[in-house]
Amino acid sequence: MRKDIEIPVSRDVYVVMVLEWDKEFLARDWNAYLVNNRVTPIEMALVVSKGYDGDKKTTTMRYAFGVVAAKGYEKIEMVTEDVLTLNNEFFVTYYADNKLYEKRFFFEKNSVNQQQLVPIPVLNKDGILGR
Numbered sequence: 690m691r692k693d694i695e696i697p698v699s700r701d702v703y704v705v706m707v708l709e710w711d712k713e714f715l716a717r718d719w720n721a722y723l724v725n726n727r728v729t730p731i732e733m734a735l736v737v738s739k740g741y742d743g744d745k746k747t748t749t750m751r752y753a754f755g756v757v758a759a760k761g762y763e764k765i766e767m768v769t770e771d772v773l774t775l776n777n778e779f780f781v782t783y784y785a786d787n788k789l790y791e792k793r794f795f796f797e798k799n800s801v802n803q804q805q806l807v808p809i810p811v812l813n814k815d816g817i818l819g820r
Contacts, residue, residue, distance in 0.1 A: 697788045701726040704736070704779040704794035705809050706768065706801050707816035719773065719801060721765040723781065725757040726810050731790075732756050734783040736765055740775035742798055747772055757783075760811050773801045779819060794819025 703724045711718045721738070725731050734754040740747035754763045768777065777796040782789065796819055806815040 697786075697790050699781075699790040699792035702731060702781065702783065702790070702792065703809075704765070704781060704819040705812070705816040706796060706819075707809065707812060707814050708803065708806070709814070711767075719768045719770075721768055721779065722762050722812065722816075723754065723757060723765055724762045724809065724811050726760065727785065728759050729785060730756050730759050730761070731783040731785045734763070734781065737780045738766065738778065740772045740777045742775040745775060747775065762811055768801070774798055777801075796820075 703726065705722050705724055706719050707722060708717055709720055723734060723736060732755065734757050736752040737749060739749045750766060752765055757763050765779070776798045779794040780791070781794065782791040784790070796817070801817055805817050807818065809816040809818070
């Protein structure tokens, strides 16, 4: 029955926004990363991202990563300043320990800015953790 269904809780996997210098465009850009702070790798990671605020919406983007190493990370996408004025959502699903995990990470509109930076594990950079 329902009480017999175990829904695993995602821990130590994050979506973060990091402000980085882009050598090609000679500008600072926000980049979204999938961070695996677990001691084991995650497999078949899927990330679906979108931005929205009322009638304004971005295209829904989908990304797949075969394996994200233990204590590793993968760059998801660059996020432009105009998209940061919207609510941004990243829905992550992955396999680990023979179980399927899922979690939604949310960045409220205008919340991604330099005043909110905190140290990010694994990346060894300052960034913003999705809630």
